[in-house]
Amino acid sequence: MTTNHSRTARRRQKKTMKKPLWKKILMTLFIIFIFAGLGVTTVFGYFIATAPKIDFDKLDVPYASQFYDKNGDPFAEIGAENRVKIEYDDLPEVLINAVTATEDARFFDHPGIDIRRIGGAIKANIQHGFGSEGASTITQQVVENMFLTPEKSIKLKVQEQWLALKLEREFSKEQILEMYLNKIFYGSNAYGVAKAAEVYFGKEDLHDLTLVEAAMLAGLPQRPTAYNPFENPDLMAERVDTVLKLMVRHGKITQEEADEARNTDIASVLTDKKPKSFPYDAYIQQVQRELEDKLEGVDYNTAGLKVYTALDTSIQDHVEFLLTDSDENPISYPDDELLAGMTVVDTKSGAIQAIGGSRNREDAFGSNYAIDANRQGGSTMKPLLAYGPAIEYEKWSTYHQINDDAPYDFGGANPIQNWNRQYQGWMSARYALKESLNVPAVKTMEEIGFDRAQTFAEGLGINFHNDEVWITDAIGGTETNVSPLQLAGAYSAFGNEGIYTEPYAVVKVEFPDGSVVDLKPESEAVMSDYTAYMVTDMLKSVLSDGTGTNANIPGLPVAGKTGTTNVSGKSGANNSWFSGYTTNYSIAIWTGYKEHNRIIEDTQIPHALFKNTMTEISKDIETSDFVKPDSVVEVAVEKGSNPPALPSSYTPKENIVTELFVKGTEPSSVSEKFDELDPVSGLTAKYNEGNNSIDVSWKYDADADVSFEVAYKVGDGDFKQLTTTSDLQVAITEVEQDTTYTIQVTAVSNENNSKSAAQSTTVTIGNEEEPDDEEPDEPIPSVEGLSASFNEANASINVTWQYNGPSAQFEVDINGSKQTVQSKSVQINGATPGNTYTITVTPIADGNRGESRNTSITVPANDNNDDQNNDDPGNDDDSNNDDNTDDEPNDDDADQDEREDEQ
Template sequence: MANNSQSRTARRKQKKAKKKPLWKKILLSIVIIFIVMGLGAGATAAYWIATAPDLDESKLSDPLASEFLDKDGKAFAVLGEKNRTKISYDDLPQVLIDAVTATEDARFFEHSGIDLRRIGGAIIANIKNGFGSEGASTITQQVVEKSFLSAEKKISLKVQEQWLALQLERDYSKEEIMEMYLNKIFYGSNAYGVAAAAETYFGKEDLNDLTLPEAAILAGLPQRPTAYNPFKNPELTKERMDTVLTLMVRHGKISEKEAEEARNVDIPSLLVEKKPETTPYEGFLQQVEKEVKEKVNGADIYTDGLKIHTTIDQSAQKHVESLLTDSDANPISYPDDEMQAAMTVLDTKTGAIRAIGGRRNSEGKKELNYAIQNTTQAGSTFKPIISYGPAIEYNKISTYHQINDDKPYPIPGTNKTIRNWNRQYAGWMTARHALNQSLNVPAVKVLEEVGYDKAKEFAEGLGIKFADNKILIGDAIGGTKTEVTPLQLAGAFRAFGNEGLYNEPYSVTKVEFPDGKTVELTPKAKPAMSDYTAYMMTDMMKTVVTEGTGKTANIPGLPVAGKTGTTSLPEREGSPDAWFSGYTTNYTISAWVGGYQDEEGKREPIPDGNTQIPLEMFKSTMTELSKDIETKDFVKPDSVVEAEVEKGSNPPAKPSAHTPADKIITELFVKGTEPKETSEVFDQLDPVSGLTASFNEDSNSIDVSWNYDSDADVSFEISAQIDGGAMQALSTTEDTSMKISQVEPNAKYTIQVVAVSNEDDGSKSEPKTTTVSTGEDEPDELPGVVGLTATYNDANAIIDVSWNYNGPPASFEVSVNGQSQTVESNGLEVSGAKPGETYTISVTPIGKEGENEGVRGPAQQTSVTVPAEQTEPPADDGEDGSGNGNGNGNGDGDNGSGNEDGNVDQDGSEGRPPEEEQEPEPDEGGEGNGNSETPPGEEG
């Protein structure tokens, strides 16, 4: 037993002795992991190195110029090939070499192409702040990157860069690499290489003439050549120069005293007076540069030798620039040199930018581009985007939608109101009329109807970005801190003309790299609204141009839609900005003018009478672009229905057979929402019955009486015809009897009675007639005709009149609206009847034989109304200069007492042109462009 026990104990000890400690297992595992990772990393690095490009000597010397192609593939600009002077290492002064190495690569002459100390520091920084936060590229690596690789921050590219840097150091001397670097770098102001930069900025052709401050400036420029441009930003240049001088002191290149003396130099005093040459189509190329920078990671249009396919239409670009350049040939008459202007032209179908005019009299030196960089309030050009578009999209309102423009609109929670630009309020009106007259109160009411969230969603789908990510009531009239550029506004309007499809406007379709790599940049369109919204808004904005505030932009024969807009200043008259955005099926154009400032930099209004200039810019450009091409009209989708509406009905109702033609308009409805009910306002009243007339010889008068069985509120029009003459109105009464005094003796009277509505003077009954004689000596009368009828035959466009006659032989005198003819038959056809007209027809028998010859029988009468045949919607009353108000049945518009009386109220007071509008500055504390708080107010 004891031996067995010892044996088991020994075995346990032996087994325990063979078991390894835990820390050893962990250490072994870590070693294995690192070996595996190392093998994997090594294999990956080997693959990256194997796929690295070869050193191509032809690409080492100079930066590669980028070529720009227009929409047809024709080159129109090359950036990078001009203003370059090649130098050798022997041409470089020591002060420049010291400044460059201290700034870019202090151990350049010591390392073998890569600097392990810098790499270690960069690794620590990247671990702390993320990959790419700090670089460790030597001058040699920068030469490799700019010659053979892209500037993307990828580990694979960094490995290839280091590998190629080692190769470059093996094949070339340090002096040759420094020479390559200083010939290759872009220094801004269209200067490539240090020699060209020295001449461009300091006028020095010999680099040995460079001073320490100048060398420090040149050494610092390549990091941010545009920002540190001494012509434009001397303050930033001075800060960068100070950094370079500090580095030179740190690395023992200069003394602190020398650095301090250099810091005291006035930067502008070093510069030459001559500025760089201009770049062709500068406004457009600024957008190209912006897109390439944003969409192609690390690409540099000045040094990377790119082939950039753009969307520019050179003929459009030249025309736009001609409108922004003062010349005798320019049809636009600007009031002064201070006015700024900008415009963009887009392809309506694709969103491609065809032209950009960034400012007036551009010098092509990267000045402020008002078309793509300067934002300002949009004024009433926002009404389709914020109010009416969302209302059609989500609420499916019609173009007839009724809005009560009754009074200034109080802003909830404030003591401010929103007013119409013309200070007039015309009651109930259509959405179409409210938009084409650019009235503010209806616009904000429609925004309230549709809701802020829906309106914001709709506008953001068109590229609008709201200030503080918040929509306010003042956005309905473009009067808050939310602002746009002409490019953004054109992009939004383009979607209305493109069946509701939107994509961000773009100037570049693709970019080709020297190594054959191609990056496609054409954006894909997405639906921003329904096709019914796009079409109905377009149709409404057509009337803005034909009969509303945009008449100046109208081009006869061209289907154009668009919207005007102006802004206002607090406590001041006038508009600091004026807009017009419009489109056809081919092009969309947004034009803006403004830019006035006082001595304190505050915005100033545009001089009186000049807010129409954007409309003139639009008209000139659209006319030029459309002159030799077909411009199709906008096609109505199946989702939209044209429907006749009885004017003034609310909710909308179909006209009845008795609705007068001038009370019928045609409007657009989303399919399924068109009117179903028929108006009864103009229904024909029941005629009188039992009409009799008798002659009272004693009083020489005729007593007339009748019955009326209907409950309708009516009066009665009594007329009389004497011996077949014209029917003359005698009187109107609410009684059912009347005495006609002092009648003519021995005459035959035909008495007519018509019931007329007291509620609507357009509604009448058929006339009823009877005859009576006022003497005993007149010959026996023939009997009158019976069964007289008149019906309109729509197929043949004729009135068919027929009757019966039981009496001696007779012919028949037929009178149609007072014009008579004699026929032998018992009927006739009346041709040439006009739609909407009422025809009164009277038939009188006339004896033909014996004692009856020439004897006239009693006249019988009937009437018929030809149905209205509306082919196109008539203008709302008040838009045609006739003083008829809004014409929407509110009691004011139809009788001339409305406030929208065409050429009077449209153009405001004191003869201001009808298109001139004013809009609000921001509401609820929104200042917009630095103006003080003011309530939303006037725009058109």
């Protein structure tokens, strides 16, 4: 028995061992499948069990969203008003067909979820990631907006589908469609389809809607702000075309009907009566854009959200005040038609503090020039595409030498010129930027490389037209357009040690169930701290003594850049910009006209808006200066040395400049340009009683080409410059009695301005007669540094001079026409091309006249080469001085302007 049992056991063991491997695999997979199914069923069951209950009150009552400012105080309620409720019988068939074809073609056939759409969505999500494509029916959209958050998760999607099935069991299709169309947001402060028809078309009876109007209403809810037909009729036309194609595909209309509707001009069906604006609606526009982009599928107008924003109402109120005409407004706009847009951003966080969308804002959700990128940026692009990348990638110093030798021929119709049509040879990057010269900027970008320049600017939020960079992008003269919001964000990174945060209005959103979604973007280091600081330091020079002096704020550490563009064949600017920042705020401003080719009378308005706003918002807070990082060193270099060299002990002070270098790249060699000059010898001074003068003489035996600086002081006073002469003698006239004169003579090289050691002598003047009670008349010196320059932007000649003498007036003779002024400058307006002007200036003090000085200038004759964008330094007069000029990239600049007008 034992043997038989053992044999049986062995046979069973052999039989088991012979079972095929594939059966084992199948059995294993089957077991795994069973357990997985049980797991999924358990998890889905949990999702369904924890789904929120359907609150039937929410289905009938719209839940408005509350908007809160940076302090947590409410400032707006969106979705509570401006709504007209309708019933299903009020809906025309054309509207029902348009909506269902667009949103849910099988709406009247499915039980709340569409299995076919779910299958397609699953495939797309496997291919492109979860959440890439949805399969929500109209019923699911009602459920999601009323009861769920927009989070992309399997749990919420299961709950959404479960609740949609439950809703379909409680309500008819007609009632659900009625709910959907009563609650949805259509833009322009219109809630529900009935109010939308009234706002856009002026129609109170929906049965009066045409096919194209129904298609517009069906297409708007996807992106109500972007498709706003009042502002973006072209985008709306594209959306209507999509809706009509869907209606044809699903058999709702014929192809002939679609073609006829397609030919309808969008603007022709709109009402002339636009919704009126309300407080902060320009800021709310940006909030809505961010909610649409970041909370896809959520109708914030009906979802009862708490939207926490970065709005600073005090700053917003001031910005809106400056953009609204009133007797109290300090900004003098040239006319009522000039448009403006302004954005104020927190430099460190990127939080949008205020948005000024337009001047005298009347239409709700109308054109918003602060957030719409539809204008060329002019020379505000130079730090972003030229000098910033040069420092970042090549570690250029602020002294780096660039040859501004001639107009730059880039192969276009006309070469790129500087705004002043002057070319000064080798110059520092700092000087080229503060004077906003075009030729050095385009040479810089070309040397750095277009790819690297584009990468740098894109890191700062700049989007390029057709993702392509032109040489003239460096001066903002291409089809690449920017907005004040983009520029304020880009410049904030320079003021924040190279850290960029995409500007944002929405901080966080709280849903009715208490869940919170943080919508602040992540900050990113987009450049080195040395780049940020060195660009900032150069942009401080723009305000201190460059093209942006009218925007400078004494006592406040501030940096910024001017920018203008012009129109081919016209003189003057059609866009004017200013973008500037402190360590607290970054502000960008644009002005221009609706007509892209219209010339601006006063390009200094952005400067005035910036100065006023930054002064106001900075008055009660501490504004720290920009801190130099350890990666940057300040080095004194000899001006004109190339490559940079350290000054020698003989380098004149006026030939030494202090510039910034990336640590480790500073110069170490010492210049040998200046040698020590021999001093004068035999210096004597004798009093000439007959002439009441001091005769000074000296010797100079060296062969060097020199002049002599002569200075003197009376008693213990300070030295005064007497003259610079090539002679070996001078006379000091009308000397004072009973005092000692000290005379000092220095040899100065005529080749490089190097100086010798000063030699001095003294002479004491005695007076045997009784002293006169009256002080002798102080000599009246002539003016110094008399110069005249032509300002092409407003056809004027600026005349300036210096004066170091007793209080005086100045007689100015211009080609025989005389005037007397107190200031040390005059402006000659209406200068005639081709004419020569001779200007003579004579100081007059107490009836005594000083020696006259004169200069001449010839005004250039007119030419037709005005298709460059011009930058002209501003001044304190009300003249039309332009800041920056930028060239169009195309071979035909006129064609470019036509394309701009078509956009």
